[in-house]
Amino acid sequence: MTYEGPKALFAAWVSLVSNLVLTLIKIIFGLIFHSTALVADGVHNGGDVIASIATIGSMKLSNHPADREHPYGHGKAEDISTAFISIILIGAASFLTYEAVKALFGPISSVSIWAFAAALVSAVWKWFLYVYTKKSADRYHSKSLHATAADHLADIYASIAAALGLGISWIGSILHIPYTHYGDPVAGIVVSILILRIAIIMIIKATNVLMESSVDETEQENYRKVFLSFQEVKKIDILRAREQGNVVLIDAQIRIPASFNIQEGDDLTEAIRTKMLRNYPNVEEVLIHINPWYKDKDLIEPDSVPHLENK
Structure with missing residues (x-):
C-alpha cells in the first residue's frame, strides 16, 4: 500500500x-x-x-x-x-x-x-x-x-x-x-x-x-494476466477485485494440476501473491483458493457465489 x-x-x-x-x-x-x-x-x-x-x-x-x-x-x-x-x-x-x-x-x-x-x-x-x-x-x-x-x-x-x-x-x-x-x-x-x-x-x-462493485474491466484483465503468467495455473474459475478505500482486495479460485501436494500449492499461491503485490502497489490483499485440475476432465465451477438453496 x-x-x-x-x-x-x-x-x-x-x-x-x-x-x-x-x-x-x-x-x-x-x-x-x-x-x-x-x-x-x-x-x-x-x-x-x-x-x-x-x-x-x-x-x-x-x-x-x-x-x-x-x-x-x-x-x-x-x-x-x-x-x-x-x-x-x-x-x-x-x-x-x-x-x-x-x-x-x-x-x-x-x-x-x-x-x-x-x-x-x-x-x-x-x-x-x-x-x-x-x-x-x-x-x-x-x-x-x-x-x-x-x-x-x-x-x-x-x-x-x-x-x-x-x-x-x-x-x-x-x-x-x-x-x-x-x-x-x-x-x-x-x-x-x-x-x-x-x-x-x-x-x-x-x-x-x-456497494462492493468490481474494479473496472481493464484492471481485472491485468490481474488475470498475472495469474495466467504462471504455467501451473490451468484455469481461473473465479476472479473478483473490489476497492476498499484506497486499496484493492482480490479473491480468486484457480485450478492447478491435481498431482500437486499441499506444499507445492502453497508455494505457487505465495508466488502469485508476491508478484501481484509487487506489480500493483495499490493491491493490499490477495486470497487464493485452489481447485484440482485433471487433464482429461475439465470440471466447471460457478462464476459467482452459489445460491444457498443449491448447497
Whole structure:
C-alpha cells in the first residue's frame, strides 16, 4: 500500500485553512459591497470547510489498522467522506441556483471593483490549491484528497463565474450598457449546473465502492494476466477485485494440476501473491483458493457465489 497518512493529512490541512480564509474574505467583501454572488460563493466555501474537516477525520480513521470490529480495516471511511462531500456540493449548487434566480428578479445593485477583485483572487488561489491537492491525491492514492481536489475545481468554476458576472456588471454600470447587471446571476446558474454534475459523478463512484462493485474491466484483465503468467495455473474459475478505500482486495479460485501436494500449492499461491503485490502497489490483499485440475476432465465451477438453496 502506498498511502502515506501524515503527508496526505498535511495536504488536507492546507485545504482546510485555505477554505476557511477564503470563506471569510468572500462573505466579508460580499456583505460590505452588497454582492449577492460573492456572499453565495462564500457560503459555498463555508460548506467546503465542513467538507475539509470531514476529509481529515476520514483520512485519520481510514489509516487505522484492522481490529476485531473491522477485520477488513477502515478504508471505506474515505468513500463515506467522498459521498458526504458530494452531498455538500449538491446542496451548494442548489443554493447558488436559488440565489442566482432570485437575483434575476431582484433589485439592481451597484457592483464594486473590490468585490470583483475578491472573486478573481479566490479563483487564482483555488487553482493553485487544486493543482497541489490533485498531485497529492495521485501521489498518496487518497480518495478523500481526490474528492477535495474535485471540490476545489468546482470552486474555481464558481469563482470564475462570480468574477465574470461581477466584471460584466461593473463595466456595464460604468459604460451604462443595458442588461449587463444580469451577467452575475446568469453565470451563477451556469456554474451551479457544472458543480452539480461533478457532485453527481463523485457520489455515484463512492456509492459503487460502498456497494462492493468490481474494479473496472481493464484492471481485472491485468490481474488475470498475472495469474495466467504462471504455467501451473490451468484455469481461473473465479476472479473478483473490489476497492476498499484506497486499496484493492482480490479473491480468486484457480485450478492447478491435481498431482500437486499441499506444499507445492502453497508455494505457487505465495508466488502469485508476491508478484501481484509487487506489480500493483495499490493491491493490499490477495486470497487464493485452489481447485484440482485433471487433464482429461475439465470440471466447471460457478462464476459467482452459489445460491444457498443449491448447497
